[in-house]
Amino acid sequence: MTTEEIYAQLVPIVKTYLPEDVSENDITPTSDLTRELNINSAHLVDVVLDVEDAFDIEFDNADMESLRTLNDAVAIIQKKIA
C-alpha cells in the first residue's frame, strides 16, 4: 500500500474525532492529533482501535506512545503491513 492510500484511509478515521471547531481541511500529514487538531486525548485509544480494524493490524504500547501525527500513524501501519 502506498503512503497516499494509507493516508486517504486515515483522514476519515481522524475526522470522526475532531472537535466541533476543527474542520477536516485542517488535517495535514504533520498535524499533531491532540495539540493542533484538538482531539480529546482520551479518544486516542479509539482512533487506534479504528485504525487497527481498518488495516487488520495491532498496535502495541510502544507504537501508541510514538503516535503523535498522521505521519507517525502511516509509518506504524507501513511497518506492520509490510
Add this chain to the structure above:
Amino acid sequence: MAGIAAYIINMRVVITGLGVCAPNGTSIPEFTDALKNGRSGLAHFPELERLNFSCQIGGMPTISEEKKRDYFTELQLRNFDSDGILYGVIAGIDALKDADIDVGGDEALFDLGIIMGAGTTSVAKFRESIYQIDEGKVRRLGSTSVPQTMASGVSAYLGGMTGAANMVTTNSSACATGTEAVLLGYERIKAGKATQVLCGSTSDGGPYIWGGFDAMKVTSYKHNDSPEKAAGPMSEQASGFIPGSGAGAVVLESLNSALKRGVKIYGEVLGGAVNSGGQRNGGSMTAPNSEAVQRCIKGAFKDAKVSGDAIDYINGHLTATVKDPVEIENWCTALGRKGSDFPYINSLKGMTGHCLAASGSIEIVSTILQLQGNFVFPNVNCDVIHPEIVALVSEKCVPRVAVETSLKTVAKSSFGFGDVNACVIFGEY
C-alpha cells in the same frame, strides 16, 4: 446576618421543568395524553420467551435512531450501548428545556446541580466489556466504556452536555431512588447550596436487569399473551409486577430564582422524608417494616407542615403484588383516614410497569402533571379491586376512569428493596 439566615431558612422550592422517557410516552405531551387515556406501554418481548423467563412482558420506551441524534452527537453514539443513559439524557435535557434554562454554552453553570439516580445501568455495555476482557481483549473497550458503565454515568453525560457545575451526582436506593433524588435536590436548594437542581432517575430494561426479579418470582407470569391487560396494582387479580424501564426528571428551583426568571411554576415541594425500616420488625431486604413506612409518611407531613387531612391525592408505590393492601393500610394509619374519607389514590405501574430505579421519578412527573392539570389518572386493569383494599377504602377513592378534580396538596411515596422509604409532599403554587 439574621436577615440572610431568614432568607435561607424560608427558601421555598418549586418545580419549573418536567421531562420523561417512559414506556407509554417519551415526551411530556405524549405522556400526559397517555395518563389521561389510561394508555399502557407494556409489550411482549420474544427475547424473554427465548431466554425462558416466566414473565415475558415488560415496559420499554421506544427511541428511534433519529431521536437519539436530537440529544447525542455522532461521536457520542459511537460504541454507545447504554439505554439507562439514553433515557436519562432525554428526560433530563427535556426538563431543562421545559424550564427555559440556557444550557450547553461555553460557561460552567455553578448554580445548576444534577442528581440523576440509577440502579444498575449500562448493563449492555458492561456485558460487552466483560466478554472482551474475558477473551483477553481488554484494549477493545475503548475510551467510553468507563463513562458509560460507571454508576454516575448518566449524571456525568448530562453534566457534559449542559455545563452544570454544582453537585453532579447519582444516588441509588433501589425503587426509592427517584423520590429520594427529588428530596436530595430540594434539601440542597433549601440549604442555599444550589439555585437549580435537575433531579430524577433512570433504569435500563431487558433480560439482564429484569432477570433477577424473574428468578425471585415477584413478577407475574400470567399475562404473557395480553401485556396491555396485565392485572394492575390494587386489583384482585394482581399476581406480581411487570418490569419496566425509562427515566423521569424534574427541575427544582428556588422560588426567588423562578420568580426572577418569570418562568412557569408547576407546583411547590412542601417537604418530605426519607427513612428505612432497618429490616427489622417485619422488614427485610424485600419487605417493608410497616411502622417505618408510617413514620416516613408522617415525617413527610411534619416536614411539609401539612396534616393528613389536607392530602387530596396519593401517587402510591403500589406494584401489583401482595404488598398493595399493606401499603393501603399504612397510608390509612399514617393519614388517620379511611373509607370514603380517604383521598384519591392511583399507581402508574399499571401503565408503565415497575420502572425500578426510574419508578419514583417517572411517577413524580405524573404526580406533578396531575397536580397542575387538576386530574387523577385511572388505575388501569383494576376492574375488581382487591377485597382487602375495599375493606379499608371506598371504591371511589381508586378511580378506574380519569377524574377531573381540584388538587391542592398531594403526596408521593416510593418504597424500595433494602426496606427504604421516601415520601414527598407537593402543593399547588
